[in-house]
Amino acid sequence: MSTPTFDQLLEAGCHFGHLKRKWNPAMAPYIFMERNGIHIIDLYKTAAKVEEAAAALKSIAKSGKKVLFVATKKQAKQVIADKASSINMPYVIERWPGGMLTNFPTIRKAVKKMASIDKMTKDGTFDNLSKREKLQISRQRAKLEKTLGSIADLSRLPSALFVVDVLKERIAVAEANRLGIPVFAMVDTNSDPTNVDFVIPANDDASKSIEIILDTVCSAMAEGLEERKAEKVDAPAAEGEEAPAAAKGGRRRVNRRAEEAPAAEETAAEATEATEAEA
Incomplete structure (x- = not known):
């Protein structure tokens, strides 16, 4: 900076x-x-x-x-x-x-009014109006654009x-x-x-x-x-690196259990032989 x-x-x-x-x-x-x-x-x-x-x-x-x-x-x-x-x-x-901040919901209504006029223009409703109505709406749209057009994206x-x-x-x-x-x-x-x-x-x-x-x-x-953009890009990459590590750790746990199973079977066999010898 x-x-x-x-x-x-x-x-x-x-x-x-x-x-x-x-x-x-x-x-x-x-x-x-x-x-x-x-x-x-x-x-x-x-x-x-x-x-x-x-x-x-x-x-x-x-x-x-x-x-x-x-x-x-x-x-x-x-x-x-x-x-x-x-x-x-x-x-x-x-x-x-006046009241742009203290009466913000009213300002948002005016911005939405501007958006609804734009929607009328796109869907063809505007073309079905009379010449006088078109003129009135166009003037209203121009007035709203002049005062509020630059804050149209300010949702809060x-x-x-x-x-x-x-x-x-x-x-x-x-x-x-x-x-x-x-x-x-x-x-x-x-x-x-x-x-x-x-x-x-x-x-x-x-x-x-x-x-x-x-x-x-x-x-x-x-x-x-x-x-901010760089942090957003780095965050998914970091999550992607953590996921394979977690999966790899899970495989190690499965392998340990597989190795412990034969050892448990040998211990049980030895105990059975000792019982038969005492008998």
Whole structure:
């Protein structure tokens, strides 16, 4: 698992915070200095926090659990979509549907509605509808696809949330906190890190900054998924090796019994001869 160096983070602009007057005092431990009225983030702490978050997300991915990526700001939308799709993880890049986590069964019903429309299209039912009904259903399908298409495979609550800009996605963070779901987040100097379990202090407004952090995190998760696949392949092979050994051990027990049988017969014959001699 490779983590970005200080120079790489500096080049990506991860150190730029917000104006001093917009800062959140809770971010003081992650601020290195102030220059020209702008706070500068300590990149050594950023590098350490990225490594910590990547290791935790790798273990989550290795265990086969899902991580939901959330970023609805323009700079992060495409980056989130590309990186999350590459590791087959769900993501939200449009408006956050209120109650998506706390009212998850209702969200699942909407996803099933989308699947039922697809089924209608495949079995020919859609073709028998009137032109107006087709238009209404098509619009409904497009709306559902836009907001929920990226989480269609999310059949249960995610095991963690990765958020870009906790200030903008405060509703998502609040729902995760209410359900006890761990939150990983890029946190800028104007945000409150107290509700985040794994804080990554970094510039959350620049696309390059977002990309370098997500690239590190998703690469670690990809490694975790590869290790999971390797373990699944090795498990049947190990079972296959144990089975012949057990069978071989069984044959040895049968052979011992076969060897002991003649010895028992000889002992019985000797006892009979001794009884006849005494008589």
